[in-house]
Amino acid sequence: MATTPVQEATRLHAIFESCREITQDVEFSAAKQWLAEHPGRKAIGCFPIYCPVELIHACRMLPLGIIGAGNQIEITYADSRFQSFVCSIVKSTLELGFTKRLEFVEGMLFHNICDPARNLASVFIRNFPGMFVDYIHFPQNFASPLGMQYLQKEYRRILDALQERSGYKPTAEDLNRSIQLYNRIRAALRELYRLRSEKPHLISAAEQFLLTRAGTLMSPEKNVEMLEEVLAALPTRATRPKDRIRVVLEGSFCELPPVALIETIEEAGCYILDDDFLRGWRWFTQEVPIEANPLHALAESYSERAYYSGSKHDSREVKAAHLIKMAQDQKADAVVIMAAKFCEPALFDYALYRKALDDAKIPHLLLEFEEKTWIFDRARSEAETFVESLLFD
Numbered sequence: 001m002a003t004t005p006v007q008e009a010t011r012l013h014a015i016f017e018s019c020r021e022i023t024q025d026v027e028f029s030a031a032k033q034w035l036a037e038h039p040g041r042k043a044i045g046c047f048p049i050y051c052p053v054e055l056i057h058a059c060r061m062l063p064l065g066i067i068g069a070g071n072q073i074e075i076t077y078a079d080s081r082f083q084s085f086v087c088s089i090v091k092s093t094l095e096l097g098f099t100k101r102l103e104f105v106e107g108m109l110f111h112n113i114c115d116p117a118r119n120l121a122s123v124f125i126r127n128f129p130g131m132f133v134d135y136i137h138f139p140q141n142f143a144s145p146l147g148m149q150y151l152q153k154e155y156r157r158i159l160d161a162l163q164e165r166s167g168y169k170p171t172a173e174d175l176n177r178s179i180q181l182y183n184r185i186r187a188a189l190r191e192l193y194r195l196r197s198e199k200p201h202l203i204s205a206a207e208q209f210l211l212t213r214a215g216t217l218m219s220p221e222k223n224v225e226m227l228e229e230v231l232a233a234l235p236t237r238a239t240r241p242k243d244r245i246r247v248v249l250e251g252s253f254c255e256l257p258p259v260a261l262i263e264t265i266e267e268a269g270c271y272i273l274d275d276d277f278l279r280g281w282r283w284f285t286q287e288v289p290i291e292a293n294p295l296h297a298l299a300e301s302y303s304e305r306a307y308y309s310g311s312k313h314d315s316r317e318v319k320a321a322h323l324i325k326m327a328q329d330q331k332a333d334a335v336v337i338m339a340a341k342f343c344e345p346a347l348f349d350y351a352l353y354r355k356a357l358d359d360a361k362i363p364h365l366l367l368e369f370e371e372k373t374w375i376f377d378r379a380r381s382e383a384e385t386f387v388e389s390l391l392f393d
């Protein structure tokens with residue numbers, strides 16, 4: 001029986017609200033439920049960004065986005081391991097460990113995205129001796145083919161370590177099945193972004209953020225079903241366009257802003273047409289090819305088709321050119337740089353972005369945030385003033 005628009009609206013609302021609950025749940029109930037339903041299986045926590053989740057999934061384990069704790073926990077113990085000028089996500093992720101909330105995961109994967117992330121991996125190894133902790137070194141030189149060959153070997157090393165922990169040795173077919181599943185998730189996310197860019201009244205940036213973040217906290221099989229259900233329902237969603245300026249947002253690729261901050265910017269009069277939230281969980285701009293050597297396909301995709309971010313340094317291209325292109329492709333009126341406090345990769349990039357945006361005469365606004373922020377009055381008034389300056393210029 002066909003569903004009515006009212007039923008579809010109710011269903012969409014229920015999906016977004018359940019995603020909100022999942023993203024705020026620092027007890028990781030959705031993942032624990034999956035583990036209870038799959039006896040003998042294990043979960044591996046993935047710190048941002050660009051984690052090769054296919055390797056974990058092919059070993060029959062659950063890849064889980066351990067991306068800080070938002071504003072849901074107080075930092076009590078982690079402050080003693082890191083300086084006060086380190087970003088919040090590093091401390092809140094460690095606090096999750098100290099408060100025993102990560103005891104249910106078999107291990108954690110980190111990546112060489114910045115010095116604090118590297119140090120966090122070492123602190124985990126020292127403080128949680130029973131936990132499997134590994135650290136992926138991504139190549140820094142993409143101009144040489146050796147970088148990609150090296151990454152393939154790095155993926156092999158990680159896969160070997162994962163299969164030892166899971167007790168299951170995946171075949172090339174297993175890896176390709178996992179790649180196909182994540183290709184479906186990536187395709188659905190790209191389609192959601194395309195739809196939002198064309199008709200931003202159909203889904204807000206905050207709603208899409210909730211969907212993407214909750215997706216990192218559930219099984220990929222459930223995630224893809226949820227995304228495809230939302231995609232099917234959105235085109236007929238009864239929402240009206242609003243009089244807002246068009247912006248693209250950059251700088252939040254690792255530590256996640258509070259969802260209320262994203263809502264605040266939207267309510268201040270902005271349609272956020274594109275962003276880099278959870279870019280490391282969207283990974284690639286195109287599908288990972290299915291080939292006889294899946295590790296080659298993954299390494300080649302990272303080298304050639306990974307979304308750019310503050311943590312990926314590619315000497316073949318000027319990073320600021322991506323941002324200018326994103327703004328121009330979206331016909332954006334302005335750019336909002338929303339960077340986590342003390343995030344060196346994002347804040348170093350801001351210096352480059354600022355000059356490029358000034359040269360291209362694209363108005364821009366810098367907002368710094370911390371994941372544990374509760375009050376957004378200042379951000380609201382800065383965003384409102386910015387919007388008004390563009391509307392009444």
Ligand code: SF4
Pocket residue numbers: 087088089090113114115116117254255311340342343344345346
């Ligand atoms: S928020 Fe920035 S500094 Fe902190 S771990 Fe992420 S990339 Fe590194």
